[in-house]
Amino acid sequence: MTPQSQILLIPKIECGYVIDHIPAGLGIQVMALIGCHPELEAAVVTLGLNYKSTRMGRKDMIKLQTKSLPPRLLQMLALVSPGVTIKRIANYEVVEKVVIQVPELFDNLARCINPNCITNVEPHIGTRFKRLESGSRHFKCAHCERVCTLDELAGHLKA
Numbered sequence: 727m728t729p730q731s732q733i734l735l736i737p738k739i740e741c742g743y744v745i746d747h748i749p750a751g752l753g754i755q756v757m758a759l760i761g762c763h764p765e766l767e768a769a770v771v772t773l774g775l776n777y778k779s780t781r782m783g784r785k786d787m788i789k790l791q792t793k794s795l796p797p798r799l800l801q802m803l804a805l806v807s808p809g810v811t812i813k814r815i816a817n818y819e820v821v822e823k824v825v826i827q828v829p830e831l832f833d834n835l836a837r838c839i840n841p842n843c844i845t846n847v848e849p850h851i852g853t854r855f856k857r858l859e860s861g862s863r864h865f866k867c868a869h870c871e872r873v874c875t876l877d878e879l880a881g882h883l884k885a
């Protein structure tokens with residue numbers, strides 16, 4: 727699919743952000759994350775599902791007409807769908823492009839999968855998960871040392 731025909735399917739926005747290269751099927755989940763951010767309540771949002779992508783086969787894409795993206799949303803994206811591209815749009819052009827990477831640390835984004843962890847017994851205690859090593863998809867709870875995968879943490883997001 728050429729960029730030209732994509733424009734016909736999902737309209738260009740004058741300014742805002744595009745969350746691109748979302749693996750097909752995850753777009754709805756990313757929409758739900760956007761829905762948890764009151765800062766984006768007034769944003770005009772367009773969801774595109776199942777676009778052909780030379781790199782990925784199929785992909786989902788979300789366009790948001792908003793001045794800024796909440797940092798917590800970007801952290802959640804790093805947990806749920808690392809590898810997505812965030813494009814900042816001004817005057818209909820891409821002015822900045824960032825690929826969301828898996829960070830070394832997740833602070834207070836997900837609950838520990840260990841039910842006996844102090845952070846589950848005393849929910850006011852914030853959670854922290856440290857990456858085992860660079861490139862790994864495994865994280866260790868800073869409180870109980872339970873090792874969780876990225877997918878497990880994504881399934882235990884704090885609201």
Ligand SMILES: [Zn+2]
Pocket residue numbers: 838839840843844845867868869870871872
């Ligand atoms: Zn723990």
